[in-house]
Amino acid sequence: xxxxxxxxxxxxxxxxxxxxxxxxxxxxxxxxxxxxxxxxxxxxxxxxxxxxxxxxxxxxxxxxxxxxxxxxxxxxxxxxxxxxxxxxxxxxxxxxxxxxxxxxxxx
Numbered sequence: 001x002x003x004x005x006x007x008x009x010x011x012x013x014x015x016x017x018x019x020x021x022x023x024x025x026x027x028x029x030x031x032x033x034x035x036x037x038x039x040x041x042x043x044x045x046x047x048x049x050x051x052x053x054x055x056x057x058x059x060x061x062x063x064x065x066x067x068x069x070x071x072x073x074x075x076x077x078x079x080x081x082x083x084x085x086x087x088x089x090x091x092x093x094x095x096x097x098x099x100x101x102x103x104x105x106x107x
Contacts, residue, residue, distance in 0.1 A: 036067040041076060041098045044090050051079055051086035 040058055043049075058068045071077045076094035080087055090098070 033067060033070055037071050037074075037076065038098065038101055040067055040071055041090055041094050044077065044088060045095075045098060049088050051088055054088045 043057070044054070054068070060067065071094070074093070075091055076097060078089055078091050080089060
């Protein structure tokens with residue numbers, strides 16, 4: 001995906017995508033966050049997780065890796081109360097994204 005052919009197609013992104021450029025660094029950071037969001041969704045799909053478990057495993061203070069925040073903002077996960085416990089679950093949008101990316105071989 002990030003090979004020489006992609007570099008030649010970079011002008012459609014509105015800038016230079018050579019290693020070290022700002023756009024390149026941002027693109028790589030976005031790709032990392034996207035991959036981690038898929039990991040989060042896959043992890044949540046395995047079994048029920050409490051909010052505390054999710055925060056212990058996925059919260060970060062790094063502003064460049066806003067995995068939990070991005071998943072929430074995009075409506076991929078939800079928090080609900082079940083028997084007095086806060087449970088984090090994948091939304092239908094999150095499941096659809098996970099299925100789509102699994103079929104595409106991205107996980």
